[in-house]
Amino acid sequence: MTTHLNQPREVERLVNGMPTSDGAGVKLLRVLTQDLQRRLDPFLMLDYFHSDDPGDYLAGFPDHPHRGFETVTYMLAGRMRHRDNAGNEGLLGPGGVQWMTAGRGIVHSELPEQEDGLMQGFQLWLNLPGRNKMTTPAYRDIPADEIPVVTREDGVTVKVIAGEALGVAGAVSRPDTEPLYLDVQLPAGTRFEQPLPAGFNAFVYVYEGQAQVGGRAQPVAARQMAVLETREERDGVRVAAGDAPVRLLLIAGKPLRESIAQWGPFVMNSREEVIQAVEDFNAGKF
Incomplete structure (x- = not known):
């Protein structure tokens, strides 16, 4: 099944990301930073971690709190153990996804269950609408074999984590932000097109190879994010591979258009709600 777009979105800007560390010293690349939250609403953050040096990841992410949004962790290689104070526990393995709704407050840990080898994956933060920020926390562990994968005759392979692609519904759907989360593999010389509603914000993150994005085939190198323009007449996203294969994430969602206080x-x-969150956490109310 293929899609033909009339006017694919073009690349608005390229983002290289910021090397940083988080948790107990895990080294990662912060791709979607706080200054892009309004532009890429409803997405708040995207981190990429990729290392075979245990010193870069072994300390993991000990107990820490969240409130007001969802975290989506997608593991490409390695194993990470999730535990939280709501009694949830799960082992996130290669190809698996952990979708956690922090809601009114949750305390969790994410700790590696390996002492060597490659640790590679992503964590995406997805905002919740104001009316749902104090909802009951929830957790879902989605093994790789429960996530739909579609492979076309030309070898293009699309893993549908959320939303819908090539006529296949993903593992997760959300009513307010309607996120699309695709992992796309493009053999050399192939292309993939995905329709998008005009008002959705969208971006592409290339993590292997060099992609060509948009009608003008803008080159996007590995470890670059392409923020896609949002214009009424554009009907979707086009990505292509040149002489070498490419792997990338295509992420899009319906903006909430609400104020963001982080x-x-x-x-x-609001600032007052954030202060209340800090007070509630310090008082042991999560």
Whole structure:
């Protein structure tokens, strides 16, 4: 099944990301940073981690709180153990996804269950609308074999984590932000097109090879994010591979258009709500 777009979106800008560390010293690349939150609403953050040096990841992410949004962890290689104070536990393995709704407050840890080898994957933060920020926390562990994968005759392979692609519904759907989360593999010389509603914000993150994005085939190198323009007449996204294969994420969603107030792991709609989140956490109310 193929899609033909009339006017694919073009690349608005390229983002290289910021090397940083988080948790107990895990080294990662922060691709979607706080200054892009309004532009890429409803997405708040995207981190990429990729290392075979245990010193870069072994300390993991000990107990820490969240309130007001969802975290989506997608593992490409390695194993990470999730535990939280709501009694949830799961082992995130290669190809698996952990989708956690922090809601009114949750405390969790994410710790590696390996002492060597490659650790590679992503964590995406997805905002919740104001009316749902204090919802009951929830957790879902989705093994790789429960995530739909579609392979076309030309070898293009699309893993549908959320949303819908090539006529296949993904493992997750959300009513307010309607996120699309695809992992796309392009053999050399192939292309893939995905329709998108005009008002959705969208971006492409290339993690292997060099992609060509948009009608003008803008080159996007590995470890670059392409923010895609949002214009009424554009009907979707086109990505292509040149002489070498490419792997990339295509992520899009319906903006909430609400105020964003963030302090560390708390994302609310106002400064007062963030202060309340800090007080509630310190009082042991999560």
